[in-house]
Amino acid sequence: MEEEAELIRVSGVVQGVGFRPFVWRVAHRLGLRGSVRNRGDEVEIVVAGPSAARAALVREIRQGPPQAVVRDLVRVPAALPEGAGFVIADSAHGNISTGIAPDLATCPACRAEIRTPGARRAGYAFTNCTDCGPRFSIVTGLPYDRQHTTMAGFSMCAACRAEYDNPADRRFHAQPVACPACGPRLHFVMPGEGKAADSLDAAVAVLSRGGIIALKGIGGYHLACLATSDDAVRTLRTRKARPAKPLAVMMGSAAMVMDFCVPTVVELALLRDPAAPVVPLAVRAREAGRPALSAGLAPGLDRVGVMLAYTPLHDLLLERVGLPLVMTSGNRSGCPQVIDEASAYTDLAGIADGWLVHDRLIARRLDDSVMAVCAGAGRVIRRGRGLAPASLPLPPDMAHAPAVLALGADLKAAFCLAGNGQALLSAHIGNLDDPGVQDEFRAALADYRNLFAHHPAVIAVDAHPDYHSHALGRQLAQEAGLPLLPVWHHHAHVAACMVEHGVGVTSGPVVGIALDGVGLGQDGTAWGGEILLCDYRECQRVGGLAPVAMPGGDAASREPWRMLLAHLDAALGVEGTDAAHHHVPIAALDQRPVAVMRAMVRTGMNAPRGSSAGRLFDAMAALLDVAPARLSYEGEAAMRLEALARQAPAGDDALPFGLRDEGGMVRIDPAPMWRAVLRLRAAVTPAAHIAAAFHRGLATACADVARQVARRHGVETIALSGGVMHNAMLVEALEMRLRMVGLHVLLPRLAPAGDGGIALGQAAIAAVRYMEST
Incomplete structure (x- = not known):
């Protein structure tokens, strides 16, 4: 032949x-x-x-x-x-x-090799x-x-x-092949003591006595301490000024996970994935005589974020300690994660008692990825180490779309490089309100564009003119002489979900349910609880939550009692709220400047109206006494409310929301729900029962509106998106109700449903608009 x-x-x-x-x-x-x-x-x-x-x-x-x-x-x-x-x-x-691969967790062969006595790489951390x-x-x-x-x-x-x-x-x-004779080396440094003779033993000694170490990993430094020590966890929180935000825990094996947590089969599979993400797990009940995870790891929550050791260094350290370790981002509160020794020794001084470092440079900062199980399968909550820079395919009819740079939003900032039929969503960067994170965003953007030789034809930004990401996009567009395309926030949320599921440009519209904290709406007001009719070209608001005043503006997102007052006043009137407060304990409103807030609402001074689903969750958490007076991290009240709801026995009762037609737009009215909740509180109904019924009630209302809209417009596909959709209890209830009436439901799984994935939707919308305008 x-x-x-x-x-x-x-x-x-x-x-x-x-x-x-x-x-x-x-x-x-x-x-x-x-x-x-x-x-x-x-x-x-x-x-x-x-x-x-x-x-x-x-x-x-x-x-x-x-x-x-x-x-x-x-x-x-x-x-x-x-x-x-x-x-x-x-x-x-x-x-x-x-085409470059993400960082990969240690494989079984290498894990066995470092534990083989006499092997050339026995005990070698790299x-x-x-x-x-x-x-x-x-x-x-x-x-x-x-x-x-x-x-x-x-x-x-x-x-x-x-x-x-x-x-x-x-x-x-x-390419990274190495051994003790020629590769990177480990060092342990303590102030005033220099380098230790045995780095791992020295680190273990500090950890065992309740100390904190700064550990150089793959994508940055972590701060580590014993996850079973209340004192160590309390010290870490105090030094890092992180009062309540959950701390991730690293465990050495699936067996250790089973000792401390109660994972499902799907959760175990996520833990073992080569990406080695952080996965929220239910904690095993305490038993006398057995070590248990500290209650201070995730105050007010019923789950702890867990990851398996993903480098030989972690494996060896955990093997010697024999207990789970807190492994949280090595940074001062609100600042980017440290990646180099000089910054580690200065920025983490006063937090760490010792530094476990090595001499292999980190080329770029990568926080740990976070994944969770929802509706029976895994989904990405935060993209970072192990997931970035894997790209997502654009729908086939966007294969020849122009290259687009999309800059996302200001919270959970991430950008997207799109072109050649692919969309590369960056790793999580942080909150752009912090100047240090703004610098990191610019540096990461330059790094990605250089590494992947990305030359955009158009730049997409969130339509909010005051966003830092918007300003940066405008600057880059002016410098390069490129068109700048602002994209509405919630349209981008829905479009991101559409892209992930391959919805094409010519596929027709979907009904989008976009629930989040807040984003600028097309009418200039704050949106966050929207039912939308969308394709990539345009987006029409067809339903959603009725707007409510937000006393204090941004302050209302940090102090849930403000939104509780606003919601109760909107539902019952001022006199009705006062009467209810007289008969039903509402501790969140005790000793609060209620009159001042009401004056702000009455005069419209610093009390914008918004339709935010996130603020509705905050208000309910405040009424049920699970939200602190002032939140210490985004989503805290809603996460506590979901944790409370999971304590309730299984049921199908749902709190009633009203639906009313306003000129063809179906409004979801929370007033009947608030009246029902106050009756339940007066009857001393368990708070967990109310929390669960609230989730089911909101899911029922959103599903009813989506069904009406879908029937009216001949649509069969519903796309779920927005940061509130990270709430698994809500999503599962909503998805079940939509599927029961024969609708096809799309749920983000590969990109975050919140602002961490919004740049993907911006890129697709901008690409289609640019293609059709040239």
Whole structure:
């Protein structure tokens, strides 16, 4: 049979995941000759041999190694290659895109190796292979080769070089390959004592006596202490000025997780994912004589965020400590996570008692990813280490859309680089109200654009003119002479969900249910509880929560009692609220400047009206006495309310909301719900029962409006989005009610439902508008 040759180009996540060694092994097994190499964002294969063998190679390539994602494969005829064998050729430069892999948790083989006495890497904290280890956090350029990583300064010893060059070895072309003889080294530093002789033992000694260490990980520093020590957790909160925000916990194994928590099968699968995200888990009840997690880890909540050790360093440390460790972002409150030693020693002084550091540089900051189970499957709450920079495909009819830079919103800031049929959503950056986070946002944006050679034709921003992200977008557009496209906040929320589920430009509209804290609406008021009729071109408000005054403006988002007063006054009138307060305990309003708030509402001075679902949750949490007078982190009241609701026995009773038609727009009126709640409180109904009925009531109201709108407009698809949709109890109740009436429900799973995913929707809307205007 005459030999023929072809060129195969493969794109996707195909660099840093052992893809070239995989192709080499398959080609050798099939008796093919040729070469494989990285070229920019692709893997390029030239292969010669019988047609059947080449077809078999393509079939196996499409399946790929475990961590690879093959998005596109193109085959074209080629000239016969020289040579008799199949080789891995040097990388070539080319068009750079988004094919670099995220950082990967330690694989079972490497985990076993560091525990094997006498092994060359026994106890080595930086062990890795083609299936695991640092990737995005160490990349300084593409293609993904050692000289383009922060490992460039570590010359491989002869033994590591032999593994790197051996196609049969799992470290064949593993770029971060290292060992104790040639790789990064660990050091433990304490003030006034210098470096310890045994770094891990010294760190364990500090932790065991209730101290706090700063630990350099893959994407930044963590602050660690014993998760079973109330005193250690209290000290960490005091030093970090973090009074109540949940602290993540790291555990060494699934067995340890089972000792302290009650995970479901799906939650265990998420924990074991190569991304190693933080997963909220129910905590096991305390038992006499057994260590338990500190109650101070997540005050007022019924779940604790847990992740498994994802580097050999974490594995070794947890093995020696023998107990779970708090592993929270190494930073001062409100500031970006520290990634270098100089900042660690200064910024974390006064918080940490010692520093466990190493000499491998971190190329970019990456917070831990957070995932949770909702409606029986995992979903992303925060994108970070292990998920970034994996891109999402745009719908097929956007494959040739122009490159777009979308800058997201100011809370949970993240940006999106879209082009070539893909959308790369950045890792979580933070709250842009903080100047340090603004600097980090600009630096990360420059880093991504340089690394992925992204040259936008248009820049998209949130329509709110006072957002820092809007101002930055306007500046960048002016400097580059590019058009700036403002996008309405809630339209972008719904569009992000549409993109993830492949809804095309020509697919017709969806009904979007966008529930969040607040975003600028198309009428210039604050929105946050909206039913929308959307495609990528336009968005029409067709229903939603009735607006209520927000006394004090932004202060109302921090002090839930303000929204409780406003809601009760709107539902009952001032006299009705006072009468109710006389008969029903409403502790949240005791000793509050009620008259001042009412004057603000009456005169309209600093009391804008808004339809915020988030503020409705805050008000209910205040009435049921689970919200503090002043919140210490975003979403605190709503999270406490959901935790309270989960304590209630199973039921189907729902608090009543009113529905009224206002010129074709269906308003959801909370007034009947508030009257019902006060009756239940007067009857001493358990607060958990009321909280659960509130969730079901709001879900019923939103589902009823969506059903009416969908029927009126001939729509069958409902897209759920907005930060309130991170509430699993609400989403599950809402999804069930929508499916029961035959509607198709889309729920964000790969991108956050909140502002962390909004840039994805902005990018899609801007791309379609730009395409159709040029």
